[in-house]
Amino acid sequence: MANQGDFPKRTETKKRPLHNIYGKEILRKRLEEENFSRTTLSFYRYVILENVQELRDQLYAEWEILGVLGRIYIAREGINAQLSIPSHNLDFFRKNLDSRNQFKDMQFKIAVEDDSKSFLKLDLKIKKKIVADGLNDDAFDVTNVGKHLSAEEFNLHMEDENSIVVDVRNHYESEIGHFENAILPQSDTFREELRILLELLNGKENHKILMYCTGGIRCEKASAWLKHHGYKDVNQLHGGIISYAHEVSQKGLESKFKGKNFVFDGRLQEAIGNEVISSCHQCGAKCDRHVNCENPGCHVLFIQCPSCSEKFEGCCTLECQNVLHLPKEKQKEIRKGKLNENRFFSKSKIRPKISELYHGILFKSSK
Secondary structure (H helix, E strand, O other): OOOOOOOOOOOOOOOOOOOOOOOHHHHHHHHHHOOOOEEEEEEEEEOOOOOHHHHHHHHHHHHHHOOOEEEEEEEOOEEEEEEEEEHHHHHHHHHHHHOOHHHOOOOOEEOOOOOOOOOOOEEEEEOOOOOOOOOOHHHOOOOOOOEEEOHHHHHHHHOOOOEEEEEOOOHHHHOOEEEOOOEOOOOOOHHHHHHHHHHHOOOOOOOEEEEEOOOOHHHHHHHHHHHHOOOOEEEEEOOHHHHHHHHHHHHOOOOOEEEEEEOOOOOOEEEOOOOOOOEOOOOOOEOOOEEEOOOOOOOOEEEOOHHHHHHOOOOOOHHHHHHHOOOHHHHHHHHHOOOOOHHHOOOOOEOOOHHHHOHHHHHHHOO
16 A cells, blocks of 8 residues: 555545546536646556456546546556646656556656646556557567657657657547558557557568657557567657657757647547648548547547537437437437437448548538
């Protein structure tokens, strides 16, 4: 158990459950009523953890006191956290992490843009892996990772004709922002990404590989995977896009990242460059605004401009818009598949090219 020291103490005598018990509306109201600023940050570490369930419960109890909100995964192999914390408790949080040898001197990636509304609740889950990669870690040396490069070094190596820049994120992330001339695998998941990378880089084993992701964690595993498959010169951007943006700003470097950085919280994105490099999935207008379809039975993530948002009431297709106006009970039946009308809904929460998948339905019906 960590030594709490001067940490804030619980004031109530009744023991609280070690999980969230409130609905979204209550959580949102509480967040709106806060009269202090929050700091959004992320961190990760691959480190062997013992007694994971006990550790999880301890962290939840301690971090709840500090007002931490966010999504944290812990596993036997380590921790992966995206969270927000009251700015006045940031030093306490650092002390809390440092009180455990496994988490001592953790590197924080502070958000580039922060509206203090990134998370609604504290969600701390035990996982088999801190990043779902589908790999058998016993089959290769996961510690043999690529060389870490600073923003300045990454920029310099990008000028090398033998270099290949590789985006190790999903397609919906790279669609709104990426490095110049980067390879952009069209994958929905990191698990898919690793397979696609080997296909795209086939025959490039002797090239200089420059990998990047949001905060660095996916590059740790992907770089080791490439080295296992014979790639000789594998490098990764230290701290990912988030650290790159801070270093570029602090040192006055040229930013070679264009557009927005997708983030997995309520903000959905943060501006790195001023460019808008993506388009509305429905009309094709320049836009980088990610939304979830307003139809509760769909809720897919897609890019929608304000004009199409008004026209389709925040929905991705006319089908979803029509469902939105059905009685609530009818909507529930559709979501359960009772009427076989859920054929319009993708199992994936990501629909990459609505303008392609639904072009005939969407635009023929809207004339």
